[in-house]
Amino acid sequence: MNSPLPDTQTPLELRCASKFFKGKAAVNQVSFSAPKGEILGFLGPNGAGKSTSLRMALGVLAPDDGEAYLFGEKPNLKNLHRVGFLPEERGLYRKMTTRGIISYYGRLKGMDRKTSLLRADEMLERYGLGKQIKSKISDLSKGMAQKVQILATLVHKPDLIILDEPFSGLDPVNQHDLEMLIREEHERGATIIFSTHVMEHAERLCDRLVIIGKGEKRFDGTIDEAMSLIPETADISTEGDFDLHAALEKSGFTSEYDKTDENGKHWRIDLSHGERAQDVLRAAINAGAPITSFTPHRAKLRDVFVSLVGEDLNDEETA
Numbered sequence: 617m618n619s620p621l622p623d624t625q626t627p628l629e630l631r632c633a634s635k636f637f638k639g640k641a642a643v644n645q646v647s648f649s650a651p652k653g654e655i656l657g658f659l660g661p662n663g664a665g666k667s668t669s670l671r672m673a674l675g676v677l678a679p680d681d682g683e684a685y686l687f688g689e690k691p692n693l694k695n696l697h698r699v700g701f702l703p704e705e706r707g708l709y710r711k712m713t714t715r716g717i718i719s720y721y722g723r724l725k726g727m728d729r730k731t732s733l734l735r736a737d738e739m740l741e742r743y744g745l746g747k748q749i750k751s752k753i754s755d756l757s758k759g760m761a762q763k764v765q766i767l768a769t770l771v772h773k774p775d776l777i778i779l780d781e782p783f784s785g786l787d788p789v790n791q792h793d794l795e796m797l798i799r800e801e802h803e804r805g806a807t808i809i810f811s812t813h814v815m816e817h818a819e820r821l822c823d824r825l826v827i828i829g830k831g832e833k834r835f836d837g838t839i840d841e842a843m844s845l846i847p848e849t850a851d852i853s854t855e856g857d858f859d860l861h862a863a864l865e866k867s868g869f870t871s872e873y874d875k876t877d878e879n880g881k882h883w884r885i886d887l888s889h890g891e892r893a894q895d896v897l898r899a900a901i902n903a904g905a906p907i908t909s910f911t912p913h914r915a916k917l918r919d920v921f922v923s924l925v926g927e928d929l930n931d932e933e934t935a
Contacts, residue, residue, distance in 0.1 A: 632682035642831055646828060659825060664831065714751055763790060
């Protein structure tokens with residue numbers, strides 16, 4: 617049976633893609649797509665296969681098995697003009713000016729010289745580098761140079777933007793500016809894929825996540841679906857010998873005794889079936905529990921990430 621044809625409205629798709637180096641799989645049968653107009657977080661530890669996957673998607677590397685598509689076709693010069701790619705390995709021509717390098721990248725993507733220069737001037741002014749318009753790259757700080765490379769990636773207003781570890785090396789102010797820039801490009805209609813180790817950025821920005829570990833896909837879904845992998849819990853402390861487990865069981869809540877100290881008994885309540893923290897608090901109050909403290913716990917994306925690739929992180933530390 618033939619595979620269905622790729623959707624021309626889908627900016628990027630990998631189908632069962634694999635890549636081997638010296639007989640070892642860097643990427644093993646990875647499939648995912650970036651639907652039009654979404655912000656997709658592509659997450660994984662160092663060496664997980666993120667950069668190799670992105671390079672296969674762009675045709676920089678040919679898959680040893682499987683297929684890669686851009687806008688419904690194999691990567692080619694025409695559809696690559698619709699892509700802006702910021703690689704993890706940064707590099708600019710150090711003797712060129714900021715204006716010159718951004719214009720140069722624009723012309724590589726099919727813009728004429730006049731339009732690319734006007735766009736470079738506009739971007740440098742808009743993103744706080746107007747005073748550096750004639751500065752050489754060699755005279756810029758590392759953070760400024762990285763900002764210029766990001767602007768060069770976006771100069772031609774690409775339909776698909778791929779950012780490989782874009783926040784690396786940026787100070788908190790420039791990280792915030794980059795978040796705002798990603799949001800602006802998304803509002804323009806661009807589809808955005810970015811890989812990052814900073815879970816807070818992914819949690820704030822992404823519509824959907826793909827998480828890979830050791831070259832294999834571990835998760836593909838929305839932020840809410842990722843968060844549901846680690847259920848919410850709540851901690852309640854009570855005075856005296858009150859049996860909170862028995863009291864809450866009548867209301868359908870599952871609780872577990874944790875410990876007793878000078879502040880009383882401590883209980884952990886499982887909220888894995890869609891219950892809300894305020895519901896268990898209300899049930900405890902209605903049961904007459906002598907509550908001394910109440911603390912709800914909602915999983916963070918970092919907790920989900922560690923639960924899916926924690927063993928890989930350990931391997932990374934001991935390598």
